[in-house]
Amino acid sequence: MRPRPERLRVGVPAVLAFGSNLGDRVATIREALRLLADDPGLRVEAVSRLYETPALKPEGIDEEAPAYLNAVALVNTILDPLALLAAVNQVEDALGRVREERWGDRTIDIDIVDYQGIVADDDPRIVLPHPRAHERAFVLVPWLDVDPDAVLPGYGPVAALAAEATDPVTLYEPGDGNADAGADEDGDA
Numbered sequence: 461m462r463p464r465p466e467r468l469r470v471g472v473p474a475v476l477a478f479g480s481n482l483g484d485r486v487a488t489i490r491e492a493l494r495l496l497a498d499d500p501g502l503r504v505e506a507v508s509r510l511y512e513t514p515a516l517k518p519e520g521i522d523e524e525a526p527a528y529l530n531a532v533a534l535v536n537t538i539l540d541p542l543a544l545l546a547a548v549n550q551v552e553d554a555l556g557r558v559r560e561e562r563w564g565d566r567t568i569d570i571d572i573v574d575y576q577g578i579v580a581d582d583d584p585r586i587v588l589p590h591p592r593a594h595e596r597a598f599v600l601v602p603w604l605d606v607d608p609d610a611v612l613p614g615y616g617p618v619a620a621l622a623a624e625a626t627d628p629v630t631l632y633e634p635g636d637g638n639a640d641a642g643a644d645e646d647g648d649a
């Protein structure tokens with residue numbers, strides 16, 4: 461009998477976006493990834509570099525608010541979209557996310573950008589793809605890091621959308637140049 465492959469690919473692909481603008485942003489994003497990786501329902505397959513981005517508020521870019529770090533992860537999951545949302549909400553809650561004002565400062569935000577290419581807006585709890593991802597360079601640019609050929613369902617190639625998006629995005633390079641979402645705020649791996 462042939463040995464069983466160690467990891468069977470039975471799930472579906474999804475794209476998660478991470479944002480943090482309060483506390484130790486790198487440590488928080490890294491911990492969010494660790495908590496998600498511990499979930500038996502999903503596997504983290506690739507993580508982008510970190511990008512520093514000014515806070516986008518309903519009235520526009522707010523240079524006075526603490527800047528965000530943003531990253532994107534590709535996952536493979538056996539969870540359905542609502543179960544995946546529950547899993548990411550649980551991680552947000554564990555990391556001290558407080559839901560007060562719209563687009564308010566937060567320790568962590570995790571959005572489901574894409575789930576298996578599905579387009580669905582009938583359930584406001586989970587709109588797919590994420591309804592604002594197409595215009596957010598802070599989502600599109602890190603996504604390109606891990607999938608240069610990515611396509612946002614209903615909108616087209618992510619590279620073209622990123623070229624159109626106007627919000628500024630800067631590769632985050634702490635002291636030692638380690639921009640990995642796996643390293644913490646002072647650059648330690």
Ligand SMILES: Nc1ncnc2c1ncn2[C@@H]1O[C@H](COP(=O)(O)OP(=O)(O)OP(=O)(O)O)[C@@H](O)[C@H]1O
Binds near residue numbers: 584
């Ligand atoms: N694709 C999605 N990913 C995450 N949440 C979603 C999605 N579609 C709908 N929602 C719903 O959006 C609601 C608000 O989510 P959240 O508080 O994270 O918004 P936000 O991060 O402040 O703003 P934004 O959605 O613009 O990033 C949640 O209750 C969730 O059910």
Ligand SMILES: Nc1nc2c(c(=O)[nH]1)N=C(CO)CN2
Binds near residue numbers: 478479513515563598
């Ligand atoms: N730069 C930046 N701005 C934001 C972000 C974010 O992740 N990065 N997320 C928001 C709500 O999800 C609102 N504004």
